[in-house]
Amino acid sequence: MERLLLRAIAQACCNEMTNKKLGPLAITAIAVVFLAAIPLLFVIYNSLQLDASQWAGLWSKRLPELLWNTLALALLVAIGCFILGVSAAWWIARYEFPGREIAAWLMILPLTIPTYVFAHIYTSILEDDGWLGRFWHFIMGANTATPDIYNIGGATLVLSLAGFSYVFLMARSALSHSTRTLEEAARIQGANKLQVFFQINLPLLRPAIAAGLAVAVLHVLSDFGAVSMLQYQTFTLSIYLQMSGRFDYQGAAGLSMVLVLLSLTFLVTERFFRAQQRYYSARQARRHIPQKTSTTVTVLIWFWLGLITLFAFILPLAWMLHWSLDAWLQDAIDREFWTYTTNSITVAILAATAAVICAFPIAFYNARKRSMGSSLILQLSSVGFVLPGPVIALGIISFILAQLPVLYGGMTALILALVVRFLPLAVQSQDATLQQLTPSIEQAGRNLGAGPLENLWLVILPMIRSGMATAWVLVFIDALKELPATLILRPTGFDTLPVRIWIEASEEMLELAAPAALMLVVGTLPIIWVLMKNNQKT
Amino acid sequence: MNMRQFFAVTLSLIGSNLAHAADTLTVFSGRSDKFVKPVIEHFTQETGIQVQLHSGKSTGLLNKLRTEGKRTQADLFLSNDAGTLQKGSDLGLFAILPDSALEPIPSNYAAKDKTWVGLSARARVLVVNSKSKSAKAVQSVFDLAKPEFKNKLAITNSTNESYIAGATVYMLAAGKKRTQAWLEGMKSNVDGKVFDKHSKIVKAVASGKKSIGLVNHYYVYRHLAKHPKDPVSVLIPDQGKDGMGVAWNVAGIAISKHSKKKQLAQKLVEYLVSEQGQQQFAEENREYPTRKGVAASAEVPAAGSYKVADIPMYQLGTQRNATIDLLEAVGMP
Numbered sequence: 011m012e013r014l015l016l017r018a019i020a021q022a023c024c025n026e027m028t029n030k031k032l033g034p035l036a037i038t039a040i041a042v043v044f045l046a047a048i049p050l051l052f053v054i055y056n057s058l059q060l061d062a063s064q065w066a067g068l069w070s071k072r073l074p075e076l077l078w079n080t081l082a083l084a085l086l087v088a089i090g091c092f093i094l095g096v097s098a099a100w101w102i103a104r105y106e107f108p109g110r111e112i113a114a115w116l117m118i119l120p121l122t123i124p125t126y127v128f129a130h131i132y133t134s135i136l137e138d139d140g141w142l143g144r145f146w147h148f149i150m151g152a153n154t155a156t157p158d159i160y161n162i163g164g165a166t167l168v169l170s171l172a173g174f175s176y177v178f179l180m181a182r183s184a185l186s187h188s189t190r191t192l193e194e195a196a197r198i199q200g201a202n203k204l205q206v207f208f209q210i211n212l213p214l215l216r217p218a219i220a221a222g223l224a225v226a227v228l229h230v231l232s233d234f235g236a237v238s239m240l241q242y243q244t245f246t247l248s249i250y251l252q253m254s255g256r257f258d259y260q261g262a263a264g265l266s267m268v269l270v271l272l273s274l275t276f277l278v279t280e281r282f283f284r285a286q287q288r289y290y291s292a293r294q295a296r297r298h299i300p301q302k303t304s305t306t307v308t309v310l311i312w313f314w315l316g317l318i319t320l321f322a323f324i325l326p327l328a329w330m331l332h333w334s335l336d337a338w339l340q341d342a343i344d345r346e347f348w349t350y351t352t353n354s355i356t357v358a359i360l361a362a363t364a365a366v367i368c369a370f371p372i373a374f375y376n377a378r379k380r381s382m383g384s385s386l387i388l389q390l391s392s393v394g395f396v397l398p399g400p401v402i403a404l405g406i407i408s409f410i411l412a413q414l415p416v417l418y419g420g421m422t423a424l425i426l427a428l429v430v431r432f433l434p435l436a437v438q439s440q441d442a443t444l445q446q447l448t449p450s451i452e453q454a455g456r457n458l459g460a461g462p463l464e465n466l467w468l469v470i471l472p473m474i475r476s477g478m479a480t481a482w483v484l485v486f487i488d489a490l491k492e493l494p495a496t497l498i499l500r501p502t503g504f505d506t507l508p509v510r511i512w513i514e515a516s517e518e519m520l521e522l523a524a525p526a527a528l529m530l531v532v533g534t535l536p537i538i539w540v541l542m543k544n545n546q547k548t
Numbered sequence: 549m550n551m552r553q554f555f556a557v558t559l560s561l562i563g564s565n566l567a568h569a570a571d572t573l574t575v576f577s578g579r580s581d582k583f584v585k586p587v588i589e590h591f592t593q594e595t596g597i598q599v600q601l602h603s604g605k606s607t608g609l610l611n612k613l614r615t616e617g618k619r620t621q622a623d624l625f626l627s628n629d630a631g632t633l634q635k636g637s638d639l640g641l642f643a644i645l646p647d648s649a650l651e652p653i654p655s656n657y658a659a660k661d662k663t664w665v666g667l668s669a670r671a672r673v674l675v676v677n678s679k680s681k682s683a684k685a686v687q688s689v690f691d692l693a694k695p696e697f698k699n700k701l702a703i704t705n706s707t708n709e710s711y712i713a714g715a716t717v718y719m720l721a722a723g724k725k726r727t728q729a730w731l732e733g734m735k736s737n738v739d740g741k742v743f744d745k746h747s748k749i750v751k752a753v754a755s756g757k758k759s760i761g762l763v764n765h766y767y768v769y770r771h772l773a774k775h776p777k778d779p780v781s782v783l784i785p786d787q788g789k790d791g792m793g794v795a796w797n798v799a800g801i802a803i804s805k806h807s808k809k810k811q812l813a814q815k816l817v818e819y820l821v822s823e824q825g826q827q828q829f830a831e832e833n834r835e836y837p838t839r840k841g842v843a844a845s846a847e848v849p850a851a852g853s854y855k856v857a858d859i860p861m862y863q864l865g866t867q868r869n870a871t872i873d874l875l876e877a878v879g880m881p
Contacts, residue, residue, distance in 0.1 A: 071876070133744070138755060158741065241705050241744055241881075251707055254607035256869060257614070257635060400608075407615045418619050498612055502574050502621045503600040513581065513603050 035378070038371040043390050045368070046430050049405030050270065050393045056263030068264050072248065076265070080244045080272070083165055083237075084230045090170025091226040094318055095177025096219060101315070103185035106300040107308045113315050115542065117178045120322040122534035124491040124508060125172045126235025127527045130515060131326045132159055132168060133239065141325070165242040171322040172236070173229050177222035184218030185211075221438065224280045228395045228434070231273050234494045239515075245269040246398040250494070253400060266401050273396030277389060327531065333524030343525050346505075351529050354490055354506040357421070361428035362486035366478055368429055369436035374470075377444035391437050394430035399494030402427050406499065424499040428489045435488060436481040443477025483541040487534055507533075572598040573812055576613060578606025578627040579799055580833075587828035591819045597812055606632040606709070613641050613804065623807040624816060628799045629709045630657075630666060631716065634865020637663040642802040643810060649817040657798050657838045659862050666798030666861055667820055668835035669851075671765040671784070672714040673794065675750050678779040680759035689718065689785045689795075690726065692762065693733020701737040702749040702761035706880035710746070710764050710797060713864050716871045717795035721857045724874065731878040742881045747771065754778040764797075766834040769847050784854045793855035797864060798838060 060068075098117045102110060135142045136156050143156045159167065192214070196206050212219075237247045245265060253262040303311065337343055372391050376384040394402060406427045410418050417423065455469040456462075471478075493508045500509065507526040514522040577584055581603055588599045602609070606627035613620055613636065625642070627633050636642055642663035650658055650665055657666030674692075676683040682696050692701055704711050719727045743749045749761040750771040756779075768782050786792045801820060803813045819825045826837035834845040844851060 137748070137751070138757065160741070160744070239744060241707075241742070254605070254611060255707060256872060257607075257611065257639070404611070404615060407612075411616065411619055415619060418616075419621060497604055497608060502602040505603070509604075 035371055035375050039375040039384075039387050042368045042372055042433075043387050045426070046391045046394050046433050048409045049397050049402040049430060052405030052408055053263045053266045053270065053397065053401060056260050057267045059260045060264050064260070065264060068261060072265070073268065076243060076245050076248055077268075077272075079162070079242065080231065080269075083162055083169070083242070083244060084227050086162065086166040087169045087173060087230045088223050088227050090166055091174040091177045091223060092219065094170060094174035094322075095222060095226075096181050096215070098174075098315060098318060099178045099181035099185055101311045103182050104300055105303050105307070105311065107303040107311055109312070110300075113312075114182070115538075116315065116319045116323060118175050118538055118542065119319075119531075120171055121175045121487055122531040122538065123172065123323070123326055123527070124235060124493070124511075124530065125168060125229075125233055126239055126493065126508075126515070127511065127523075127530075128168045128172050128326060129164075129236040129239040130523070131329045132164070135325065135329060141329075160240050160242070162242060165237055165240050168236045168240065169226075169230050169233060173226035174318075174322070176225040176229075177219060180218040180222035180225075181215055184215055220280050221442070224277065225435070225438070227276065228273065228392075231269065231276075231396055232398055234399055235512075245272075249398050250400050253404070259404070262401065266397060269398070270393065270396055274389070274393075277392055277396075281385070281389070327528075330524045330528040330531065333521040334528045337522060337525050342522060347510075347525060347529075350505050350507050350510050350526065351533065353504055354508070354530070355533060357424065357428070357496070357506060358486045358490040360421070360425050361432065361489040362482045364425055365429045365432050365436040365485040365489075366440075366482045369433055369440050369481060370478070372433075373437050373440035373444050376441060388437060388441065392434040394432070395434040397431075399427075399431065399492065400498060402431055403495040403498035406430070406495075419501060421501055421504075424496060424501070427495040427499050428485075428492060431492065431495060432485045432488050435484040439481040439484060440474060440477045443474045443480075480541060483537050486537055490530060490534060571596070571812065572600055573623045573809060573816060574600045574602060574621050575624045575626055575816075576609040576622040576804075577601050577603045578609055578629070578632065579603075583829075583833045584626065586832055587820070587825060590828055591816060591825070595815060595819070597815060599816065610636050610639075610641070614639055618806045620804060620806050622804045623809050623813045625664075625802045625804060626799070627801075628670075628797075629713055629864070630798045630800060630861040631709070631713050631864035631868045633664040633800050633802055634659060634862045635868065636802060637661060637862070638865060641805055643805045643807065645803060645817060646814055649814060649821055652821045652839050654838065654840065656860050657800070659802075660860070664800050664802035665817065665821065666800040666838045667826070668830040668833070669796045669798045669838055670710070670835050671794050671796055671856075672710065672717070673763065673765045673768070674783040674785050675753050675761045675763050675768045675780055676783045677753050677756055677759045678781055679756065683760040684783070686760060686783060687785065687788075688791065689714075689762065690722070690730050691785075692760065693730045693737065695733075695737070697737050697760060699737070699739060699741075700759040701734060702752050702758040703734060703738060703742055704746060704749065704762075705742045705744060706875045708746075711762075712868065712871050712875070713797040714762070714795045715875065716864050716867045717797075717857050717859050718792075719871055719874065720859050720863055720867060721792040721795075728874060728878060731875065731880055735878060735880055738881065740881050750780060754780045765848060769834050769845075772847075782849070784849065786857070787855050791855060793857040795859075796836075796856050796861075798861050799835070800861075 098113075101107075102114050102117070134140055136146075136159060137143050138147070138156060146156050147154070158164070192210050193206055196210050201209065231244075232246055233244075234246050234250060237244050238250070245268070249262045249265045249269070252258050252265060369391070372388055376388045378384075397405075406423055407418075410423050410426075451469065451473070452465060455465040460468060491508060493512055496506055497509055497512065500506065505513075507530050510526045511523040514526075575584075581601060584601060588601070592598060602622070604612075606629055609622075609625065610627070610632055613622055613625060616622075625633075625636060627636075637659050644662050645665055650662055653665050657669070658664065672689075674683075674686060674689065676686070678684070680700075683700075686692070692703075706712070715727060715731070718730065743752070746763045746767040747770070749758070749763050750767050752758040753761045754771065754775065765782060768780060771778065771780065784794055786794060801817055803810060803817065807813050820829055821839060823839065823842055826839045826842040830837040830842075831845055834848055836844045836848070836851045
């Protein structure tokens with residue numbers, strides 16, 4: 011199976027090379043994809059060592075349950091993110107109500123909280139003496155047990171709260187760019203508001219929602235923190251246990267292989283649906299003007315958005331503040347804490363910058379060529395997102411030790427792994443803006459006498475700057491929160507905030523993790539601000 | 549300059565290779581910083597040797613050590629679990645320790661091939677709610693499988709290091725058949741609801757939500773230090789003439805085979821097995837020093853005052869996969 015895959019890749023690359031002359035752009039794109047595919051090659055290599063009986067063992071013992079668990083969770087989280095993200099985006103994009111700007115902010119802030127912190131906070135506030143636990147007993151009576159979240163329901167809750175912002179971001183941007191023409195035509199034909207929503211808006215929004223859901227679902231497939239804290243067996247958790255509990259790399263690789271195929275199927279399907287859904291609108295079409303709301307509607311909107319914010323941000327933040335204050339009073343925040351903070355920020359900045367630079371040739375090449383080969387390159391660059399962090403880390407270590415041992419020991423391995431992991435985020439957002447870049451603009455630049463590089467610098471880059479900024483911010487946020495690969499690849503003695511959170515949490519001194527978690531939120535705020543500004547401009 | 553050199557140069561500009569001072573030891577530590585730092589600071593004061601801690605999860609760090617091979621920067625490997633240490637020995641990752649480091653510690657708490665040495669021990673005990681008569685009447689960990697503890701039993705999930713180590717001891721001391729029946733009984737008692745943290749088990753037993761739980765001893769004392777009035781106490785199981793004794797597990801240390809500072813690393817190990825080092829290493833976490841004659845914290849029952857299962861610690865590693873297989877076969881949550 012893997013050989014077929016490899017052959018297909020090789021063939022596509024060859025076609026690409028023989029059809030047209032291979033420009034520097036294509037070479038760079040292929041080089042980046044090779045980099046991104048290192049962990050995949052590691053997985054393929056290791057899973058090839060499994061013989062048929064071992065595969066059969068994996069299949070009969072594990073796979074059916076894991077497949078079911080993982081797919082069910084992905085589906086439920088997709089539904090959760092859809093409900094939260096689309097409802098919030100709709101109201102914020104289409105209605106003018108007091109506090110609209112703040113509301114948009116509040117919907118994005120949950121991105122600053124890592125899933126493992128979410129999971130931890132919810133398990134602790136739902137205990138009998140936790141905030142929600144006590145509230146529960148107050149409402150339901152002392153004898154009713156608090157809801158148990160060590161199951162698919164809990165994992166769905168946590169991952170939906172942590173991921174709906176991606177859907178919100180994409181849906182909102184699509185909604186505020188959409189035009190009124192179609193909707194008005196439908197209304198004139200006698201459709202009511204609901205019919206318009208389901209028959210006009212939703213189909214129009216489909217590409218944006220699909221993109222947002224894809225990001226959210228891919229986060230679910232590769233999530234390690236929340237599922238390990240909630241002990242919900244998905245592929246990623248199982249791969250980790252196979253690797254670290256049994257020191258069985260081949261079994262882990264076999265499971266990873268299945269996960270990769272699963273995710274690629276999902277990605278290709280998503281792309282396929284998106285490719286069929288291209289809508290162009292005339293420049294002159296009238297934009298939407300957000301509708302002013304009555305007091306009742308305002309109250310209703312704020313009730314819903316407030317509810318989302320309460321669970322997705324305010325409660326976790328209050329928990330962090332409470333325990334950070336406690337730590338501060340006990341003098342538990344030492345000088346090293348600031349080192350962890352600067353370490354985290356340094357790593358995230360390097361990773362985001364490197365990822366944006368690496369993503370550009372891939373997205374640009376695809377925007378230019380739109381061929382099978384270019385889109386295959388784009389798909390393959392997504393592979394990092396679907397592999398569990400620990401697998402990526404081991405793949406990178408093995409590669410560096412075998413090929414470039416001089417690099418080992420510094421930060422290169424870590425940055426490389428983070429780039430591989432988050433490259434898809436950067437590629438996706440750059441691809442989105444590059445699609446708006448029509449060939450005529452480039453041709454105009456060339457006609458006016460600009461050379462290829464000058465054209466790139468003066469025409470193309472300024473036009474896609476906002477896409478690049480979004481890409482940078484998305485990678486920065488994820489890199490700042492990244493745990494499993496960082497845990498394995500950081501230079502010796504180099505601790506980041508997530509690493510500290512994890513160490514304190516695994517020693518069951520969870521409250522000590524609060525200042526680090528709070529710092530992650532605070533550190534991300536200015537970056538989110540950039541993202542919001544950027545979104546407003548486009 | 550060929551392509552590979554070019555890449556190497558550019559990439560190394562991005563990642564500065566952290567310079568390692570010649571007299572700094574790097575320890576891959578799977579034990580909480582909070583428990584390691586005090587003793588390390590004393591060591592540095594006495595010897596002038598700096599120690600850098602690279603903390604994480606024992607198994608993850610061992611994987612790293614294994615993959616890095618001779619490129620590793622680790623001089624020593626510290627773990628809370630004898631099973632993980634032995635796994636490292638089996639993988640051939642450690643150097644042989646000098647007799648000066650092994651002599652003070654009973655051979656039961658060290659590797660057979662002298663590649664690691666145990667530093668402090670934790671006991672697998674029962675935590676009981678003082679108001680529960682049935683819990684207080686328990687004699688053996690195997691009683692946890694009795695139907696009377698349906699929904700009253702608190703255990704961790706089956707991926708927990710200490711849980712696996714405990715089950716390994718029971719397998720070796722009481723046989724696979726009995727252990728399997730025990731796991732099946734517990735599985736039906738907990739009905740899918742297990743805990744992710746030992747501290748939460750103690751809390752649940754203290755609040756009366758559960759009446760009995762299986763934990764490492766120090767979690768109970770840690771809880772009692774914060775809430776001295778809570779109705780929880782430690783019950784030491786499997787005593788008496790026919791009892792198999794309590795399961796112990798040790799935290800220990802090994803020297804990396806590829807360390808370039810083995811002399812310095814030996815000094816650290818020697819310090820940790822010295823009387824002073826032993827006291828400091830075990831005290832903060834209320835564990836038992838492995839060296840004879842060094843007493844544990846006064847709160848915990850003295851070592852030697854109760855029977856401990858007679859299983860050499862290295863077997864926690866050699867039997868580890870068999871235990872995981874059994875746990876999976878039973879389908880423990």
